[in-house]
Amino acid sequence: GLEKQANALPENNKLLPEIAHMFVTVGMCEQAVAAFLKCNQAKAAVETCIHLNQWNKAVELAKNHNMKEIGSLLAKYASHLLEKNKILEAIELYRKAHHFLDAAKLMFKIAEEEAKKRTKPLRVKKLYVLAALLVEDYHEQIKNTQRAKLKGRRSEATTALAGLLEEDASLSDNRIIDNAWRGAEAYHFFLLAQRQLYEGYVDAAMKTALHLRDYEDI
Numbered sequence: 001g002l003e004k005q006a007n008a009l010p011e012n013n014k015l016l017p018e019i020a021h022m023f024v025t026v027g028m029c030e031q032a033v034a035a036f037l038k039c040n041q042a043k044a045a046v047e048t049c050i051h052l053n054q055w056n057k058a059v060e061l062a063k064n065h066n067m068k069e070i071g072s073l074l075a076k077y078a079s080h081l082l083e084k085n086k087i088l089e090a091i092e093l094y095r096k097a098h099h100f101l102d103a104a105k106l107m108f109k110i111a112e113e114e115a116k117k118r119t120k121p122l123r124v125k126k127l128y129v130l131a132a133l134l135v136e137d138y139h140e141q142i143k144n145t146q147r148a149k150l151k152g153r154r155s156e157a158t159t160a161l162a163g164l165l166e167e168d169a170s171l172s173d174n175r176i177i178d179n180a181w182r183g184a185e186a187y188h189f190f191l192l193a194q195r196q197l198y199e200g201y202v203d204a205a206m207k208t209a210l211h212l213r214d215y216e217d218i
Helices: 002-008 015-025 029-038 042-051 055-064 070-083 087-096 100-117 121-151 156-171 174-178 182-198 202-215
Strands: none
Touching (some): 002 015, 042 055, 042 070, 055 070, 087 100, 121 174, 121 182, 182 202
């Protein structure tokens, strides 16, 4: 029926947007997106995905078409996931989109909440390590962006990404960036002191415990 007609029409045919809107009305996201893309209306395709709650597809399309709205779109989708308490999915969303700092902030939040339970210190340490690694990815990304600037071969996408990163850095908590490994270090010393104590190395455990005085803020 309508899908065959859309496929048969040539690119940029004036009927394609109309057919795409019909698909949207009945909730046929994939077909609507295909029709919009066939008439070079990528923004309408992204808006369709959001309207039909296909956020993953929306983000993918925005990335593929180098849309400047990708930052706000990611923020909206992340908020949508966080409202449903899907924090790990929000972290994965940011990580895949190379928004490592946003991912790290959420991971630190999980680590801090887990630490308050005071039940599984090894799990807390691993969460802090994952958060710190995301900050390392962020640092590497900044370095690569700066290298691209120096070489003078800045594509439009690189320019847009650099702007987003600079904005992220200025608005972010500098403590997270500068002290990414503090949480992991604190729980490393805490676990080490426990192990040394259980194995009978009381002096060593005491010396290790003294290091923990520097991490009372964790």
